[in-house]
Amino acid sequence: MAKFRKRPIVIDAVQWTGDNAQVIAEFCPGTHAIHAADGSIAYLEIKTLEGAMSASRGDWIIRGVKGEFYPCKPDIFDATYEPADVATTG
Secondary structure (H helix, E strand, C coil): CCCCCCCCCCCEEEECCCCCHHHHHHHCCCCEEEECCCCCEEEEEEEECCEEEEECCCCEEEECCCCCEEEECHHHHHHHCCCCCHHHHC
């Protein structure tokens, strides 16, 4: 079996804090807030290439290399991504 390393790429991402749904909607078109019975936002519905996926508070919304969007759990995001030095990544 061969081993592979993920290529270093720079992505755009916004973390959903629970009170920045408008920022997420502007970043990721087609996002819908799903409300709980008390009127608060229970979760966000993100339009992805595979269909609608839900994002919970704390999840990161990522724009991929081809402009696609998808949610990512914070522990996976932290294990996979680190802040980019934009000056060196162009």
